[in-house]
Amino acid sequence: MSSIDALLNNNKNPDHAMLEQALSRFASHPLFDQPDSFYCDSPYLRPVRPQDLREFNFDSVLALAELKQPSHLMAQRLLLNIYEQDLIFLPQQKKLHLEEFNAFYDEGLRGAGAAIRPMLERHVFGWLDSEVSVSGNWDVDTFKGYADEVLDRVARTPSALLDCIGNSRNPANAARFFLIQCAGDFLSEASAMARNVLGNFGPAQSELFKILIDEYGYGVAQKKHSVIFESLLAECGLNPAVHYYWQFYTATSLALINYFHYVSANHRHFFRYLGALFYTEASLALVTRAQAQAMRIAFGDTVDTLYFDEHAHIDVHHGKMAFEQLIRPVVLRYGNQVLPDIIRGFEEFRLLQDVADAELFAHVAWHDELSQWRPGPPPALPAGARSHPFHECRDDLSVTHVHGATELFAVDKGTLRLVCSPFTELNLSAGQHVVIPQGLLHGSVITSDHCSYTVTSLE
Amino acid sequence: MKITTLPLDSFNSLAVGARRYFLLQNGDKPVIAPSECPHRGGPLNLGRRKACGAKLVCPWHDNAYPTQSIERGALPAIRRCAEISIVTGNEDIRVWTELLPINQGQGACEDAA
Ligand code: FES
Ligand SMILES: [Fe+2]
Ligand SMILES: [Fe+2]
Numbered sequence: 001m002s003s004i005d006a007l008l009n010n011n012k013n014p015d016h017a018m019l020e021q022a023l024s025r026f027a028s029h030p031l032f033d034q035p036d037s038f039y040c041d042s043p044y045l046r047p048v049r050p051q052d053l054r055e056f057n058f059d060s061v062l063a064l065a066e067l068k069q070p071s072h073l074m075a076q077r078l079l080l081n082i083y084e085q086d087l088i089f090l091p092q093q094k095k096l097h098l099e100e101f102n103a104f105y106d107e108g109l110r111g112a113g114a115a116i117r118p119m120l121e122r123h124v125f126g127w128l129d130s131e132v133s134v135s136g137n138w139d140v141d142t143f144k145g146y147a148d149e150v151l152d153r154v155a156r157t158p159s160a161l162l163d164c165i166g167n168s169r170n171p172a173n174a175a176r177f178f179l180i181q182c183a184g185d186f187l188s189e190a191s192a193m194a195r196n197v198l199g200n201f202g203p204a205q206s207e208l209f210k211i212l213i214d215e216y217g218y219g220v221a222q223k224k225h226s227v228i229f230e231s232l233l234a235e236c237g238l239n240p241a242v243h244y245y246w247q248f249y250t251a252t253s254l255a256l257i258n259y260f261h262y263v264s265a266n267h268r269h270f271f272r273y274l275g276a277l278f279y280t281e282a283s284l285a286l287v288t289r290a291q292a293q294a295m296r297i298a299f300g301d302t303v304d305t306l307y308f309d310e311h312a313h314i315d316v317h318h319g320k321m322a323f324e325q326l327i328r329p330v331v332l333r334y335g336n337q338v339l340p341d342i343i344r345g346f347e348e349f350r351l352l353q354d355v356a357d358a359e360l361f362a363h364v365a366w367h368d369e370l371s372q373w374r375p376g377p378p379p380a381l382p383a384g385a386r387s388h389p390f391h392e393c394r395d396d397l398s399v400t401h402v403h404g405a406t407e408l409f410a411v412d413k414g415t416l417r418l419v420c421s422p423f424t425e426l427n428l429s430a431g432q433h434v435v436i437p438q439g440l441l442h443g444s445v446i447t448s449d450h451c452s453y454t455v456t457s458l459e
Numbered sequence: 460m461k462i463t464t465l466p467l468d469s470f471n472s473l474a475v476g477a478r479r480y481f482l483l484q485n486g487d488k489p490v491i492a493p494s495e496c497p498h499r500g501g502p503l504n505l506g507r508r509k510a511c512g513a514k515l516v517c518p519w520h521d522n523a524y525p526t527q528s529i530e531r532g533a534l535p536a537i538r539r540c541a542e543i544s545i546v547t548g549n550e551d552i553r554v555w556t557e558l559l560p561i562n563q564g565q566g567a568c569e570d571a572a
């Protein structure tokens with residue numbers, strides 16, 4: 001039995017050292033280590049910043065209020081890499097590097113990922129246990145009544161996304177940043193769903209299969225939702241390659257993708273999956289109209305919004321199918337005992353979606369602020385503020401990351417480029433600074449032979 | 460059908476039409492439990508905890524009810540962070556706060572050694 005197998009078979013009392021080893025083995029894999037660009041040219045290159053590992057304790061459970069912590073982002077990146085080793089990715093435009101392909105799907109790497117997965121899942125999703133609970137005497141119609149009311153509220157609430165994009169100083173770039181947040185999911189849309197169609201669970205299985213068929217375009221490539229989304233990205237001036245913008249996914253955007261893998265890869269959570277599926281399909285039918293409208297505000301009336309229009313149409317059906325053909329018959333057949341998890345999944349995904357929206361809006365607001373950046377005097381430092389100096393050479397690249405506290409980023413010598421989104425970059429030189437708020441993505445690349453900069457916590 | 464959403468700390472009792480309920484704090488899973496004891500209608504909301512909170516004891520004849528079985532008669536509810544949503548029929552709903560011994564000193568266990 002390999003050491004990894006031993007771990008898997010004995011996860012009640014995992015040998016901590018072995019877990020650490022698996023974590024470091026997975027995270028430090030060359031595919032996930034230092035890249036030479038902010039953009040990922042291969043579907044297998046997915047940097048996670050293994051140099052930060054030492055600072056994190058994935059053994060703990062993050063609270064809702066701690067999702068801006070850097071360990072959240074790293075754990076979500078690691079998890080997506082682990083889950084997506086189950087999916088097939090081949091480059092569409094670029095050439096295939098077979099050694100990268102072999103390395104990404106390598107058995108040893110998969111084993112290390114499988115060993116650390118439960119710990120990472122607990123770290124990033126454990127908080128849902130304490131923020132969502134379901135009690136009392138539910139039946140399927142009470143749940144329907146509750147869900148109708150929630151969805152009705154979604155339908156009546158003006159779109160915050162539309163406001164965010166419409167009120168941005170640069171609606172096109174705000175819309176592009178939104179599309180990038182969607183891309184991690186939509187470019188391999190419904191992959192987690194496919195994890196749930198195997199096995200044998202009666203008529204409901206065939207109903208889920210029908211939804212999957214719609215998502216995958218009935219075997220017609222141009223109808224596949226991910227293909228329609230690729231066209232939208234290209235039309236909006238974005239690169240449609242899978243995970244090209246990997247470094248610009250926020251932690252909570254990753255959480256949306258990973259949640260579906262989490263409840264789908266672990267079939268113990270199948271009933272939670274059904275609830276989350278219902279929420280996402282039914283709410284997409286309602287919000288995609290505003291999303292199409294946001295695209296028109298950003299890119300003009302001629303932009304082809306087929307991706308969102310298709311969902312505004314088909315997800316009306318998917319929402320109904322998810323409830324009437326999946327949830328209702330499953331509850332009738334297996335009893336109200338399965339309802340709490342279904343309701344929980346519905347509510348959890350709704351909460352995750354709200355949290356992800358808030359994080360997206362915070363990023364767009366910061367990008368807007370940075371577009372007005374002018375050199376100025378640095379803010380006063382709090383007493384006893386801790387500073388970290390860095391000395392780097394030309395082209396040294398710091399993979400995008402977040403900080404758990406708001407920080408002052410000041411260049412002491414040389415020049416560098418601070419990259420906060422593909423459309424928000426600041427060229428800073430000696431004596432210039434910028435304040436980086438807690439939890440907002442940024443990276444840097446050195447543009448002079450030598451550069452020194454200092455990062456000081458403002459909290 | 461009616462959905463009522465309340466901050467968890469804003470109430471601990473409610474009446475739905477003529478029926479009374481109380482907020483039974485139960486770790487991360489608050490329960491909107493019926494106040495009426497299934498035995499002779501005693502005030503369960505004034506009961507006490509037993510077996511480290513796993514049971515509720517009615518003050519009238521000391522019958523002890525497992526929280527789980529109380530939950531079966533509880534109103535369907537979802538807690539999301541600091542709010543709870545309750546699903547009821549279309550009856551009038553009244554909420555108020557009263558002193559509930561049941562939720563005092565939750566950690567204390569009367570039959571612990
Ligand atoms: S009325 Fe409650 S025990 Fe008798
Ligand atoms: Fe779709
Ligand atoms: Fe759909």
